[in-house]
Amino acid sequence: MRRILLCLSIFLLFPQVSHAQLYRVKKGDSLYKIAKKFHTTVAKLKRINGLRSSLLRPGQRLIVPGRRYKPVNSRKTIAFLEQKAAEVKEDVKEAGEDIYPITNVVYEEGEKLADVLSTPLNVPYDNWNLSILENPEYKSALLEILARVFKNLKNTPYVFGGANPKRGLDCSSFTMYVYRKLGINLPRTARAQFNVGVPVSKNELKVGDLVFFRTYASFPSHVGIYIGNGKFVHFSSMYHGLSISSLSSPYFRRRFIGAKRVLSEKLVKKILYAQKNN
Structure with missing residues (x-):
């Protein structure tokens, strides 16, 4: 609530500042x-x-005036995901006939899935273990979809409290x-997003899971999207934009507080079916 009020104050009380950031007061600091x-008063x-x-x-x-920075990591992040999807595809080729083609699975189940949208919010049970993503073809297809969505954000800067992809996003508006x-x-804030979905342990994470951290507050204040191999994508700061970080890095390892799964097996299949028919 405090964060929401701070963000609202930027736009209601200080409209001449189009971007803002948080500053931690150091010993010896004064308002002057x-x-x-x-460069303010x-x-x-x-x-x-x-x-x-x-x-x-x-x-x-304190909220202080910020400026728009061109995100430096976004293009590298998108390229990394595209490469990762391509590498998984190579696993599919090597497996040959041992893997049932995803196109067959998706089209066969398309009719059944057409009017079904399973989410943790309205379905008491579904296949939440996402074993489907152990199939390289499904995993590759989901990574490609994420990379395409991320491409729309390659020039989007990080803006604390921002919710417009054309002007700026923060961590939770990115996941939303x-x-x-x-x-x-999803709800708007990381704190609210932490209250939805199915809890997942760190050693059971799958592509698409939400990972949460305590950063500037005691409650969940940062969120990202897991992409496998201990890495996640997030809007990290006004300097970096869309970035990839490791859960095992000292900073995030200390601040990790849990993960939630909002993708079920049915929903993954529905997403892939919809993408193939667009």
Whole structure:
């Protein structure tokens, strides 16, 4: 709630700032020093943060004017996913006839799946273990779909509180955007997204799972999409945009708090069927 109120204050109380970021107050900081650093005024800082006095405490977080940065990692992230999908396809070729072609499976089940949309929010049971993704052809197809969705965001900057793909996204509006493209409506914030789906342990993660972290707050405050091999895609910061990070990196390993699955086997098949018929 505090984060939502902070974001709303940017647009309602400080409309001349089109982008903003969070700044952690350091020892020795003052509103004057911070205002000078970010080329703004003390009055504006106080207004946007709802401050009644000029007293600050180390560790306190303030909304400060930001600027639009061209995302530097987005294209590399998309290229990585496309390459990963291609590598999985090679596994399919090597397996030869041992793998039942996905085209056959999808078209055979297409009619049955046409009016079925299974999500953890309205179906008491489905195949949530996603063993279907152990088939390289299904896994490759899902990675290709994700890469295509991500391509629409290659020039989208990170904007704290942003929810428009043309102007800027943050971590949770990114996941909301991606899953909406897959037919799933997620809540707006990482905190709310953590309350949907089926809990998944770290050693059972599959492509498409949501992974959550505690970063700037004690509650779930950062979220990304797992892509396999211990890696996940997320909108990481205003400098990097769409990025790939490792769950085993010191920063994210310490802050990881859990994962949720919102894709079921039925839904994966439905998504693939829909993509093949577009």
